[in-house]
Amino acid sequence: MSLTKKTFVLRISEDTFAKLSKWADDEFRSVNGQIEMLLDKALKDAHRKSVQKDTKPSQNPKLLK
Numbered sequence: 928m929s930l931t932k933k934t935f936v937l938r939i940s941e942d943t944f945a946k947l948s949k950w951a952d953d954e955f956r957s958v959n960g961q962i963e964m965l966l967d968k969a970l971k972d973a974h975r976k977s978v979q980k981d982t983k984p985s986q987n988p989k990l991l992k
Contacts, residue, residue, distance in 0.1 A: 937962070
């Protein structure tokens with residue numbers, strides 16, 4: 928996984944941006960973070976990005992010792 932991020936300009940309507948901004952605020956994210964989350968989910972749903980399972984600390988055997 929790359930830690931660098933590509934910068935680009937996104938042109939969307941003011942109405943769409945306002946709705947996206949409200950949604951991001953509701954989920955305590957920036958608009959950029961919300962867009963990244965939506966794109967990531969769309970890629971996974973379309974099977975164009977592998978889904979990595981998160982290991983919860985309670986399920987990690989190394990943390991249980």
